[in-house]
Amino acid sequence: MVNILDGKRVAAEIRAELRAEVETLKAQGKRAPKLAIVLVGNNPASEVYVANKLKACAEVGIEAQAIRYPMDITEHTLLNEIAKLNNDASIDGYIVQLPLPEHINETAILSAIDYRKDVDGLTPENVGRTVQGLPSIISATPRGIRELLARYNIQTAGKHVVVIGRSNIVGKPMAILLMQRPYLSLPGMSASALGDATVTICHSKTQDLAAICRTADIIIVAAGSPKLLTAEMVKEGAVVIDVGINRVEITNNQSPITNTKRFRLVGDVDFEHVAPKASYITPVPGGVGPMTIVSLLQNTIQAYNEHSR
Numbered sequence: 055m056v057n058i059l060d061g062k063r064v065a066a067e068i069r070a071e072l073r074a075e076v077e078t079l080k081a082q083g084k085r086a087p088k089l090a091i092v093l094v095g096n097n098p099a100s101e102v103y104v105a106n107k108l109k110a111c112a113e114v115g116i117e118a119q120a121i122r123y124p125m126d127i128t129e130h131t132l133l134n135e136i137a138k139l140n141n142d143a144s145i146d147g148y149i150v151q152l153p154l155p156e157h158i159n160e161t162a163i164l165s166a167i168d169y170r171k172d173v174d175g176l177t178p179e180n181v182g183r184t185v186q187g188l189p190s191i192i193s194a195t196p197r198g199i200r201e202l203l204a205r206y207n208i209q210t211a212g213k214h215v216v217v218i219g220r221s222n223i224v225g226k227p228m229a230i231l232l233m234q235r236p237y238l239s240l241p242g243m244s245a246s247a248l249g250d251a252t253v254t255i256c257h258s259k260t261q262d263l264a265a266i267c268r269t270a271d272i273i274i275v276a277a278g279s280p281k282l283l284t285a286e287m288v289k290e291g292a293v294v295i296d297v298g299i300n301r302v303e304i305t306n307n308q309s310p311i312t313n314t315k316r317f318r319l320v321g322d323v324d325f326e327h328v329a330p331k332a333s334y335i336t337p338v339p340g341g342v343g344p345m346t347i348v349s350l351l352q353n354t355i356q357a358y359n360e361h362s363r
């Protein structure tokens with residue numbers, strides 16, 4: 055029987071825990087942790103993500119601020135703004151909402167973030183530290199997936215995990231976390247549940263993806279391609295984690311009033327046909343998405359605890 059990995063419920067549970075942690079800090083006379091979100095331009099999807107992050111911060115008592123810049127800001131000016139955030143002692147962590155406009159070099163911007171404030175875990179320093187097993191801030195989506203697995207007591211040790219996708223944000227750090235020795239796991243998480251997996255990373259040039267997936271105990275799909283993972287690619291009883299967020303048009307459902315197209319969010323997994331074969335599966339929405347946001351909050355509190363001045 056399939057079990058839904060309910061990221062929405064688990065994220066709410068973690069937010070309640072974080073809220074208690076922040077309240078304790080305040081009761082001790084300390085200030086609340088503070089997150090800043092740098093937003094360049096007005097990409098509609100980014101606006102939604104930022105609004106969700108601000109709402110989640112408010113719920114746990116983390117102070118949060120969106121700092122907006124116009125679409126035509128130069129890379130030089132943005133780098134100056136990043137330097138200011140690095141030096142602002144009132145801000146414990148900040149993120150630069152991606153994607154950035156094309157004229158700005160994303161790598162240059164991310165590399166300029168002080169790794170101690172890099173609560174998205176995307177700086178070369180944090181990624182390198184994660185790879186080496188040093189204390190680091192871990193990229194929010196992989197951290198959230200790992201926590202979701204841990205909270206459902208799904209062991210990864212000795213399992214074959216297939217990760218589809220090799221981005222710096224999801225695929226690569228996910229693979230690193232899964233293959234780590236468990237003593238490198240995050241504080242507060244059950245070490246026995248995490249790491250020690252045998253990991254295969256797949257991407258668009260992988261040959262016979264289906265055959266590789268059929269050997270997986272756990273499949274994590276982060277490709278951005280609707281229905282990429284079909285039932286034929288999944289062995290009976292596998293755990294399936296769907297990271298994808300794709301906006302697909304609802305056919306034959308144009309609003310007669312506004313004459314506009316309607317969309318819905320789907321993942322990378324053919325949920326309807328894969329779910330009956332899986333032992334556990336994440337839905338979209340309500341699976342990995344809420345876990346990513348709550349990981350950002352955890353990373354902010356981690357940065358506060360480790361470096362607040």
Ligand code: NDP
Pocket residue numbers: 195218219220221222223224225256257258259260263276277278279282297298299300342343344346347
């Ligand atoms: P990228 O576009 O950066 O990377 C996609 C990866 O998937 C690439 O490595 C690509 O291969 C691979 N890929 C694409 N199509 C195929 C295919 N047909 N077969 C095998 N591999 C394929 O995406 P991200 O990692 O940033 O995001 C992936 C998805 O996850 C997106 O839908 C995104 O919206 C979503 N996402 C969701 C989050 C959440 O919180 N739920 C957070 C972050 C992202 P190659 O390298 O060869 O091009």
